[in-house]
Amino acid sequence: MTRRTAPKRPPIHMIDTEADTLADLAVGVQDRLRQVSELLLEEISRATIHRADRIPGNVVTMNAEVEFVDEASGATRIVQLVYPRQADIAANRISILTPVGAGLIGLRDGQSILWPDREGNERRLTIVKVRQASCDEAMAN
Template identity: 65%
Template sequence: MTKSTRTGRPPVHLISTEADNLTNLALGVAETMPQVSELLLREIARATIHGPAHIPSDIVTMHSTVQFRDEASGAERTVRLVYPAEADISAGRISILTPVGAGLLGLREGHSIKWPDREGRERRLTILKVIQPDRGL
């Protein structure tokens, strides 16, 4: 079910403007949040870049609502992936500058990724459903 590349991770797809914004964001927090910055920059570097009108609808993008499962615990969560200023975990909005947020970005429904949590333990996250925001296209 999960497609892998030679890195053992599924393909990543990003919207061109989001890739630029996220690169700047990751570089800006490199000293204060080195782990997340490095993880995010690696994912951006290996991503296939799409114009906003051409990103597949089942890809996790910024402001997508995503349902995923943590395979270690079996717990399912539904969150909206947002920029740091919009984050509010109690409202289900997680920052792209969290390990989980960076790991979900660019994945497709049905794909899984082994990804480190805040403590550095690898966990398998599986994307169950993606709901795109209204982009006004």
């Protein structure tokens, strides 16, 4: 009998204060958004944690603009990763509490992750480019 193992996820990095806030957020929605809550908590637990001034600039953090390819559809998207209250899909601001948002956090330019969508289908998301929000943009959010 051959046993199939899940592909190893790439290393990820997070800012210490964001990781704490995201953990609280994930625990708070566990009853309503079980899948995303579990996925996000798992990502936080495996991340290398940094102070904000030590996080590499090419890492997806909160409020960063991310260009990525959804390899299942071939579509390239540019989105800003935001907290739920700032989410606005028409403005390309996606919530961290979506499967895609939880999958993007902590990745770097060029990395890919095999990640479930809302229906449980695995999709490969590949980061093309990360642009950090300016201080003014981050404060507005």
